[in-house]
Amino acid sequence: MPATIRDVAQASGVHISTVSRTFSAPHLVNAETRSRVQACAEQLGYRPNRAARALITGRTYNIGLIVADIANPFFPPLIKAAESQARRHDHHIFVADTNEDALVEEDLVRAMAKQVDGVLLCSPRMSNSLIEQLSREVPLVVVNRRIVGLPAVVMDVAHGAQVALGHLAGLGHRRIALVTGPRGSWTSREIRRAAQHSERSGRFELTVLGPNPPTVEGGQAVAELVQRAGVTAVLAYNDLMAIGLMEGLNALGLRVPEDVSVAGIDDIALSRLTRPKLTTVANPTAAAGRAAVDMLLAHGDDRRTTAQVSLHTELIIRDSTGPVSA
Amino acid sequence: MPATIRDVAQASGVHISTVSRTFSAPHLVNAETRSRVQACAEQLGYRPNRAARALITGRTYNIGLIVADIANPFFPPLIKAAESQARRHDHHIFVADTNEDALVEEDLVRAMAKQVDGVLLCSPRMSNSLIEQLSREVPLVVVNRRIVGLPAVVMDVAHGAQVALGHLAGLGHRRIALVTGPRGSWTSREIRRAAQHSERSGRFELTVLGPNPPTVEGGQAVAELVQRAGVTAVLAYNDLMAIGLMEGLNALGLRVPEDVSVAGIDDIALSRLTRPKLTTVANPTAAAGRAAVDMLLAHGDDRRTTAQVSLHTELIIRDSTGPVSA
DNA sequence: GACAGCGCTGCAACCCCTTGCATTAATTGC
DNA sequence: GCAATTAATGCAAGGGGTTGCAGCGCTGTC
Numbered sequence: 184m185p186a187t188i189r190d191v192a193q194a195s196g197v198h199i200s201t202v203s204r205t206f207s208a209p210h211l212v213n214a215e216t217r218s219r220v221q222a223c224a225e226q227l228g229y230r231p232n233r234a235a236r237a238l239i240t241g242r243t244y245n246i247g248l249i250v251a252d253i254a255n256p257f258f259p260p261l262i263k264a265a266e267s268q269a270r271r272h273d274h275h276i277f278v279a280d281t282n283e284d285a286l287v288e289e290d291l292v293r294a295m296a297k298q299v300d301g302v303l304l305c306s307p308r309m310s311n312s313l314i315e316q317l318s319r320e321v322p323l324v325v326v327n328r329r330i331v332g333l334p335a336v337v338m339d340v341a342h343g344a345q346v347a348l349g350h351l352a353g354l355g356h357r358r359i360a361l362v363t364g365p366r367g368s369w370t371s372r373e374i375r376r377a378a379q380h381s382e383r384s385g386r387f388e389l390t391v392l393g394p395n396p397p398t399v400e401g402g403q404a405v406a407e408l409v410q411r412a413g414v415t416a417v418l419a420y421n422d423l424m425a426i427g428l429m430e431g432l433n434a435l436g437l438r439v440p441e442d443v444s445v446a447g448i449d450d451i452a453l454s455r456l457t458r459p460k461l462t463t464v465a466n467p468t469a470a471a472g473r474a475a476v477d478m479l480l481a482h483g484d485d486r487r488t489t490a491q492v493s494l495h496t497e498l499i500i501r502d503s504t505g506p507v508s509a
Numbered sequence: 510m511p512a513t514i515r516d517v518a519q520a521s522g523v524h525i526s527t528v529s530r531t532f533s534a535p536h537l538v539n540a541e542t543r544s545r546v547q548a549c550a551e552q553l554g555y556r557p558n559r560a561a562r563a564l565i566t567g568r569t570y571n572i573g574l575i576v577a578d579i580a581n582p583f584f585p586p587l588i589k590a591a592e593s594q595a596r597r598h599d600h601h602i603f604v605a606d607t608n609e610d611a612l613v614e615e616d617l618v619r620a621m622a623k624q625v626d627g628v629l630l631c632s633p634r635m636s637n638s639l640i641e642q643l644s645r646e647v648p649l650v651v652v653n654r655r656i657v658g659l660p661a662v663v664m665d666v667a668h669g670a671q672v673a674l675g676h677l678a679g680l681g682h683r684r685i686a687l688v689t690g691p692r693g694s695w696t697s698r699e700i701r702r703a704a705q706h707s708e709r710s711g712r713f714e715l716t717v718l719g720p721n722p723p724t725v726e727g728g729q730a731v732a733e734l735v736q737r738a739g740v741t742a743v744l745a746y747n748d749l750m751a752i753g754l755m756e757g758l759n760a761l762g763l764r765v766p767e768d769v770s771v772a773g774i775d776d777i778a779l780s781r782l783t784r785p786k787l788t789t790v791a792n793p794t795a796a797a798g799r800a801a802v803d804m805l806l807a808h809g810d811d812r813r814t815t816a817q818v819s820l821h822t823e824l825i826i827r828d829s830t831g832p833v834s835a
Numbered sequence: 836g837a838c839a840g841c842g843c844t845g846c847a848a849c850c851c852c853t854t855g856c857a858t859t860a861a862t863t864g865c
Numbered sequence: 866g867c868a869a870t871t872a873a874t875g876c877a878a879g880g881g882g883t884t885g886c887a888g889c890g891c892t893g894t895c
């Protein structure tokens with residue numbers, strides 16, 4: 184049995200409140216008493232029970248971070264940045280993965296409530312109204328989605344998509360496909376909306392293919408549709424799909440970028456390792472992770488912020504896009 | 510303010526214990542009372558406080574899962590398998606990342622204690638004695654390490670490494686490099702020991718290069734040493750390093766596998782997407798995740814298991830290894 | 836008619852810790 | 866030398882739940 188505060192109190196002959204103060208407000212305890220208590224605690228292997236402490240203080244010093252798919256390399260940089268920022272504030276990050284499932288997501292938020300000081304909800308697949316409801320059960324910061332009245336960190340993907348499409352149009356492509364992501368993704372809707380807006384410029388004709396699972400397999404599976412659509416360039420919802428798409432196109436005998444140009448979004452580390460190297464829209468994921476933690480911890484427990492920050496994206500031109508062939 | 514059990518009791522005119530039983534033992538409550546309580550709870554938006562519940566029951570229905578580097582694609586399949594297995598037992602998985610840092614690791618285990626029913630410690634970098642000490646503070650299952658007296662799930666990497674080296678020797682390679690992983694990695698030590706044992710067969714001469722960070726960059730950085738070592742084949746600590754190494758060798762003008770054969774360990778999804786596709790030792794990560802969860806939850810709260818399971822690895826021959834050139 | 840048994844509910848202790856307030860003793864000021 | 870501080874500690878009420886036990890009103894048994 185692990186030692187409790189009572190065991191330490193008994194061993195050192197003081198009241199439990201003195202033991203408590205020895206750890207949470209040492210300056211209120213006589214130096215001699217303090218060292219005696221510490222010695223006993225050490226001896227007994229006593230560790231304050233953080234759950235019990237949180238029950239009364241209302242602070243856990245933990246932050247929940249919920250992502251749609253932990254296998255998507257988009258998330259690790261965000262997670263790592265959130266971790267280091269959290270550590271700076273003496274907090275710990277607990278990550279959970281929803282498997283792109285809105286029900287699991289809801290369940291996880293509820294499971295984390297009261298065990299964390301707040302949840303960073305990244306790329307949620309739930310409805311806005313459900314998210315609003317959950318935000319009444321636990322402080323929430325939403326990442327990759329805008330919901331009025333809730334603090335949010337978004338990346339300017341609409342602009343990023345338009346720049347990418349402009350890049351493709353500038354290379355002479357007149358028929359471009361947009362491969363969208365999963366249903367429920369705010370980002371996917373934003374990209375689609377932006378792309379359709381760009382189409383009205385008249386520089387190219389857009390074919391929308393989706394929704395699709397946002398994975399390598401999802402990209403691979405859509406290759407045939409891309410071929411049939413007769414387009415010469417593709418913008419994919421994310422790099423994973425773009426990479427899968429390149430594989431799929433290769434399997435169909437199409438070369439990238441000679442026959443089809445492919446661009447992704449995210450700039451995951453992997454996009455520098457493929458052949459050809461992937462042209463993509465870089466998302467400031469690390470900055471997003473830091474910002475989300477800051478927003479969660481910024482306001483006191485009293486009033487919550489509802490600020491929304493938008494971070495800039497940047498087109499990285501590599502080798503998977505090229506001029507349209509004659 | 511979120512509603513507490515007391516608010517619900519007052520609203521429905523029953524004692525808090527009846528409310529409590531409505532949620533945790535419904536069969537003990539009269540159907541009529543139950544539905545009244547439920548209606549009030551619904552109305553007030555009441556959710557049982559899981560932290561408070563855990564304080565008295567001693568069960569959180571959470572499992573901590575600590576990994577050395579969440580950006581390493583080796584872990585997601587393990588995590589996902591653990592999640593689905595946990596879900597089957599009505600538990601949630603909280604993941605934390607140590608950044609390959611033993612101090613962060615220790616801190617995280619302590620942070621999770623009492624907030625989870627146990628911790629799956631994957632690829633720990635701490636000392637055995639510290640792990641043993643921590644296992645007295647929170648139930649632990651260790652993955653990728655053997656520690657006497659502690660439940661563990663390991664993969665038979667020693668055998669896997671020997672099979673891989675045998676494969677390389679069979680292709681005619683007489684000078685082989687082993688690129689090791691980070692200090693503190695049990696797996697790396699196992700592989701090294703196995704390789705040195707194989708060397709005594711006299712079929713090849715081994716050059717050990719390391720320790721190295723177990724990342725793409727780590728692999729890239731060791732390319733020059735590999736070249737200078739004058740070997741014709743390399744076995745890397747993991748696929749990430751193998752992939753980085755291939756990049757690095759290419760940059761030095763060496764072709765894989767014509768000039769140097771490269772084999773990895775892990776069989777991450779990415780190893781199928783590189784050019785050439787990577788020869789590697791497949792680890793049963795999903796099975797490991799499931800087994801670890803099962804071991805943690807198998808024994809009652811009373812006596813802990815100390816069983817250790819070892820899972821089989823398998824060599825996957827792809828295109829990054831070939832016969833030694835003349 | 837006394838009593839056991841049953842279904843349901845309330846009572847109160849308990850999980851482990853924090854914290855405002857009261858108490859005590861020692862120090863300071865004048 | 867006495868009141869007023871000050872420092873150190875104890876007391877007890879929580880925080881939000883769970884759970885063994887007792888008590889209630891009823892029914893059924895002999």
